[in-house]
Amino acid sequence: MASHRRPKQPSRTRVTVFSTAAAAAVVLSANAANAAPSEKPNKDEVKSKVDKLYEEAEQATEKLDGAKEKQQKLQKEINSLQDNVARGQDELNQLREGLGSMASAQYRTGGIDPSVALFLSSNPDDFLDKASAMDQLSAHQVEMLKKVQAKQRSLAQQRAEASSKLKDLADTRADLAKKKQEVQSKLGSAQKLLNSLTAQEKAALVSQDQERATRASKRVDLGTGTGKAASGRAAAAFAAAESVIGAPYVYTHAGPSSFDCSGLTSWAYAQADVTIPRTSQAQANAGTRIYSQSDLKIGDLVIFYGDQHHVGLYAGDGRVLHAPHSGAFVRFESMANMPFQFGVRI
Structure with missing residues (x-):
């Protein structure tokens, strides 16, 4: 005679486990479908x-x-x-x-x-x-x-x-x-x-940075009319800064072999026996402000960015001689590459 027993029902615990696992699988599948593939930045x-x-x-x-x-x-x-x-x-x-x-x-x-x-x-x-x-x-x-x-x-x-x-x-x-x-x-x-870049991409970035600096790398002849300095001390400070072109940027350094931006300018003026403050913000208030680029002269301090966190020395022809940033060196550069605020004549 055939058995008429009712089939055994799965326990509540097993139903809960299976339901939870199924729900998790659905969520994971949905996340996997919606997630954008991780892309390496170019x-x-x-x-x-x-x-x-x-x-x-x-x-x-x-x-x-x-x-x-x-x-x-x-x-x-x-x-x-x-x-x-x-x-x-x-x-x-x-x-x-x-x-x-x-x-x-x-x-x-x-x-x-x-x-x-x-x-x-x-x-x-x-x-x-x-x-x-x-x-x-x-x-x-x-x-x-x-x-x-x-x-x-x-x-x-x-x-x-x-x-x-x-x-x-x-x-x-x-x-x-x-x-x-x-x-x-x-x-x-x-x-x-x-x-995260390949060696080739790194080399391309370095080349691009150097090319930008090379376009402004003409040295200044302080003995010519186009190289007129604001004063004798400004000329001496600028000549000192020119003498360390190629020195690496190192934060908090103020020479003589490595510099940050205000370290270069304060060191350069010290070589002209002129003491100016150490930071770019303080140097912004160290002399007479000049708001028109056409009125700048060789050796004037030039202040960049709204919070005045970068400074260099005016090099004529719309250029600045400065210590740019980590990984770079003291060099000439077009002032158009940064937001100019004003100059300061010491």
Whole structure:
């Protein structure tokens, strides 16, 4: 006789597992169908992205240069304050020794007044504030005590100032580390993009960059009418910059064998015995601004980009002599390749 048992139903757990697996398979299939194939960026796309990263790295570099300059300035001020405090403490000790000698002499002669003991107090203000006791002191004693009082106040103020600057220095060092990491991150991203190119594509990019620079590479003869410099110091600065054409761009460097943009200009003017600020933004305010390119002369600073993060030296004929960016070298270039803001005559 045939069996009339009902077929065994699949368990709820098995149904759930199968349903979940089926749903996942549908989702994966849909994603696979909709996903665009991963495409390697072409040479022009890489160049555009790398140029943008280099620009961002230079913006960060100028901020890094400013933080380094602030750190150096703070350290000098702190050292000076600490030296002053040390000398002041020696002077205060000598004044106190003088008061002690005076008290000892009065004691030996039997003429010491009880109030003289307060000469050696670490807080002579308490004594001087008691006007009723002033007639118990000689004019010389009063003068000595006032000197101690003034020296103590001066030392307290200098110690407080040094303490404040030390805190500012610690904050500046933290900011410095952050900005350095930002520059390195931008440069690392740019290098990663460049590494995605073939050797032939890399060579093409280098050739393209060199070709652009070559078109503007005519050297300036400062002895001719067309090579008229803004001043003798501008001529000397420009000649110094010309002497390092081919030196590599290295962020935060200011010569003599490698430079970033403001490092080159500040170094060049230093060779002419002229001190200008370290960063491009500060150099933008270092002299007389010139807004018309037709009024520029050899050796004038030329400022680029709205945030003023790039600077070079005017080289005549609409060209700039500058340290362009990481991976490049000090060279001439057409000013038309960057958004000119204004010139600065030092």
